[in-house]
Amino acid sequence: GGGYMERVPEGVRRVDGNDSAADESGGEEEPLAPHRVDDCREKFFCQKVLHQASAPPAQFGPDAINEEIWRSLELMADNFKSRNGDGQDRFRANRFRKASQTVKNLAAEVTRHNWREKLLSLRQKPPAGQGSVWDAIESWVLTGHWTRLEGQQDDPTLAAVNALMEVWGIGPTTARELVAAGAASVADLVGRESYQGVRLSEEVKKGVRYFSDMKLKIPRDEVGRIRDLVCGLAQQEFGPNVIVEAVGSYRRGKPQSHDVDLLITQREGSSPDSHGLVPKLLQRLRDSGIEVVDLKHPQSETVSGTEVYLGLLRPPPGVGDSSVMRRFDIRAYPIRNYPYALLHMTGSDQFNRSMRLFAKKKGIKLSDNGMRARISDDRRQQNEMPNMTEAKCERDIFDFLKLDYVVRGTRA
DNA sequence: CGGCGGTACTG
DNA sequence: CAGTACC
């Protein structure tokens, strides 16, 4: 709505990763009456994103504490994730991660004097909790110490767990197992089948092997050329009805990506389904001489008709930097799910979560293969539910949910 | 206090 | 099933 923008303080992005209020809670209770949900849709991240002001400047003044704050909050999030203690840590991690992103996205300069005002959206509703985000920032401003990080900084176990979790395929559980066995860094895992009796999975071995390649960002132009390469081969294999789209952060307009996300589908005419698309395309890639390493690839047919591939490829000369392997993902969908798949794969993850939570409040399950009524707890019955609407484009999905459309470049 | 997104693949 | 991954 028009009047909404007027309430946005100047220089302050309305993105507050802190997904306040309705965007966080709810779930198993009765779906809200649709009009109730619609009335508070501006509280959801996937709508706030509409009202963001300009991006933060490249450089703040010398008094700015923006970066110190968001980096510390991010560290705390990482530590919660690594801790993985009581099953709630991942939610604590999410909380700190969102707070970090809120500060990171802030266009306004935050200083020791104005922080209470500028970071007001991070303030929890009373009663104030002990380890809250707000308290953490306050005590840092007052004392100069991140009390939450003190003691963790020099905890060698935590440091090792954090380090190992940077490997693709190693999550909190595996990292802790390895650290318990004595591993302290990625270097300890290089070239090994196991570490002190802890077996390394095939995925982890590849994660270690291509560790440094996977850390590199891919320039936008190269992502585009890899898409063109795969698209050309797909057309040779499947004909002109095939569609290959580069999605993910690329489709949101980012100057660089950490991988190449490809969405493939086939227009009506040749084969109406996506079945077998991924394995055939992968074979075509290999046959054309491109070096491809699998991380995950489909073993069996899926119910929904979705096919997933995660792997690495070496871009040939003229396409990209042939000295590194690039992470690439392919997901194939039947054409009827294309708008849902596009929405899902364009993200961001936070945007997807928010939109799905909004749908959930209306008793709708939104996913990359459709929108279904949540009628029963029975999973089988769930999967057999018909799609609620035949979306032709992304906008149809927003419209059906009665959400304002968000252009892909601002789905933060 | 219950809930936090929905799905696919590995082992 | 738990773990990890994708957005």
Add this chain to the structure above:
DNA sequence: GCCG
């Protein structure tokens, strides 16, 4: 950790 924070919200309803």
